[in-house]
Amino acid sequence: MYTIVLDAGHQSIPNADTGCSGFGIHEEDIVLDICKRAKSLIELNNIKVIMTRDGTKVNGDGSSLNASLNTRCKIANDNKVDLFLSCHCDAFNSQAYGTTCHIFGTGGNSERFAKILSPLMGKLFYNRGIKVSNFQVLRNTEYKVGDKTISIPAVLLETAFLDNKDDNAKLADPNARQEIAINIAKSICVYFFGVDYVYKDNNISTIQTINNNNQGSEFKMDCCIVYFSSADYSSALILSNLNKSCAMFCRNASPSVNSYALKSKKIIVVGGPKLNVSGEIYLSGNLASDTLIAVSNYLQG
């Protein structure tokens, strides 16, 4: 199972790493909301998400700007996470606008991830592209294995400009923040699994339904597809399209299956071993081609 850190930039503590503001809204609140939304969506894809803060203050020493930044890096480093994404809002002279991805250096997985995220964010805002920046959370996200230093792929996303009227209007809109969260989740799925988002693009209402029911545990989806790996994605997508509002989950060869999937009224397993849950429709074979045949036989009834 992959683990990532979502870092909602800044804190709501005076003189200790506060963010920018514009038109009555504050960076630290906007980015926390986006990160919380993204967390739910990402976790639906069997990826573990660690937040650097869940409330006004960073989860650790946040007594100063420096302490706050160190804590953010430490959370990622101690957990040896697979990816670090820091979320921010930009501000400059009220005229500048658009979205920017910052990385510490080119050529590695940070850039590979930024190249997935940047065009998706560019669908929502003018795309200012990928910039190389010497930011502490990009530079100091690393851990040691023996005497080897492992760099955690890290991107700092400046979603858009809070002091620009048009960008601000979008950041202030919960629907637009949900779109940002969806694009963050999509980019992370593409980065890890090499397949497009495991939820159908046209299925946003289902995603929101699940989110709305996140607090109560009794919510059940009508149908979901649990597919084993990217090799089974096409077959899974065909089945998903035949079942209205049907979510898709990638197992990614992991023995644990998403808890929402297990609660679904009808579960179609595509590839991999049986789940051994009631109502399971099991379509699988030794090879991806065998799975495809099982799906085709099922579709022919």
Ligand SMILES: [Zn+2]
């Ligand atoms: Zn910031």
